[in-house]
Amino acid sequence: MSRRFVDQLRDGDNLEDVYLVTDKQLRANRNGNPYLLLELRDRTGGIQGRMWNAGDHVARGFDPGDFLFATGKVQMFQGALQVILTSVERVESQKVEFTDFLPQTEQSIPKLTERLRNYLLRLGNPHLRALAECFLMDDAFMRAFSTCPAGVKLHHAYVGGLLEHTLSMMDAADKVLPLYPVVDRDLVLMGIFLHDAGKTRELTFSRAFGYSDEGQLVGHIPIAVAMLAETATRVPDLTGEPFPRELMLRIQHMILSHHGELSYGSPKVPMTPEAMLLHLIDLMDTRMHMVLRDLKDDRNNPTAWTPYNHNLGRRIYKGGAHGDLYGEGGGGYD
Helix, strand or coil: CCCCCHHHCCCCCEEEEEEEEEEEEEEECCCCCEEEEEEEEECCEEEEEEEECCCHHHHCCCCCCCEEEEEEEEEEECCEEEEEEEEEEEECHHHCCHHHCCCECCCCHHHHHHHHHHHHHCCCCHHHHHHHHHHHCCHHHHHHHHHCCCCCCCCCCCECHHHHHHHHHHHHHHHHHHHCCCCCHHHHHHHHHHCCCCHHHHEECCCCCEECHHHHHCCHHHHHHHHHHHHHCCCHHHHCCCCCHHHHHHHHHHHHHCCCCHHHCCCCCCCCHHHHHHHHHHHHHHHHHHHHHHHHHCCCCCCCECCCECCCCECCECCCCCCHHHCCCCCCCC
16 A cells, blocks of 8 residues: 655545654643654655653654654644544664655756756866865765755755755856846855855754754854865865965855854854855745745645744735645746
């Protein structure tokens, strides 16, 4: 029997299949009785599961990152689907097909990688082009960069998400840069390439998406700065001269300031035109991805609005015809 993916579940459906558990919390209801709150996922998305009267003896039977055979009933709750679980049972990983559980970009990773190479190898600045070549020649880095998600949940949270996010930003920069001829095109493209490169070590993504010890303790911004410094030591092998200090400072600043605000995790705010443009393009691509994802994920919910998105701080209007503008055959996002 073929499996039921999360995006196929509907209000009232019976659930009886294997899912990856990515979050597990043992809570108490208003009467003090324990229940389990789970996040169940496959490659098409996630659904929250609640198991009433499930104590510590059930919670100890599995951990986030395990596969569970879950049974229950799907229901609509506050505008979103959830499943009321009646039983969960851990399944050995060798008995499941991993490709069913890790979401992947709908685009071709080899084609995205080739487009990335084309952008970087056409850089006019010889030092930046040599730096790009050093990264491109690092097979381990490129394997990680081409498969890493851009995030665990917020945006581009799927295999190939970081690569897709990077190319989307480069395409946007390619359109915007002619409007600002004094901005250094090569620096902006290099900054886009490296701004999230530290996520290849911050995140874990071989089985489930999460954070490495290095990611928890250091974070992707300092990791990317360290990766830049390390890789730049190999540039003289290609150019015959040291990597320019001023150029290094400008790239470091772009990485350190790309979140835009200190409160958003940037050690510095953007203080060069290139850093400001990088931040704004990054913000645009991440926010638009979240908006369009919410519209897509909520396509089959017969309401005019998506569920409230706490990260965006709003619901998204789908239209009076319940999102026909953004549905199949529409112009929105497919």
